[in-house]
Amino acid sequence: MPWLKRGKRRYFYGTACVSGRRVHVYVGKGAAADQALQDIERRRAEREARRDELQAELKRYSEGTQDTTAFSRAVELLVGGALISMGYHHDHRQWRLRRNHVTPNPRCASGETVSA
Numbered sequence: 001m002p003w004l005k006r007g008k009r010r011y012f013y014g015t016a017c018v019s020g021r022r023v024h025v026y027v028g029k030g031a032a033a034d035q036a037l038q039d040i041e042r043r044r045a046e047r048e049a050r051r052d053e054l055q056a057e058l059k060r061y062s063e064g065t066q067d068t069t070a071f072s073r074a075v076e077l078l079v080g081g082a083l084i085s086m087g088y089h090h091d092h093r094q095w096r097l098r099r100n101h102v103t104p105n106p107r108c109a110s111g112e113t114v115s116a
Contacts, residue, residue: 002040003033012036 002013002024012033013024027036080090087101 002027002037014040 002015003010004013005011009029010033011029012027014027014036015022016025017023027033083090083095087098088095089098090096
């Protein structure tokens with residue numbers, strides 16, 4: 001705590017940021033110092049409560065996104081398999097059709113192929 005003892009007396013010092021530097025600022029002694037200490041402890045408790053709320057919210061969010069992430073990966077696998085079966089390949093994060101790939105024509109009953 002920011003109490004400083006000089007001799008038999010205790011003095012309360014706070015810290016402040018002045019021109020980018022942390023400096024000690026005399027707050028007082030007695031009732032004024034006790035009030036300042038209570039204010040500091042109240043603000044600290046509020047920050048901790050807010051931090052706990054944010055951590056709980058982040059945990060709920062991450063639990064909710066796990067299902068979405070798993071679904072997204074499954075869809076990527078299915079789409080990737082379909083594209084590979086159609087003659088595409090994955091190149092630099094893009095799906096590209098292979099050169100000179102021959103695809104079967106669904107309109108031809110005899111199994112003729114048509115170049116793409």
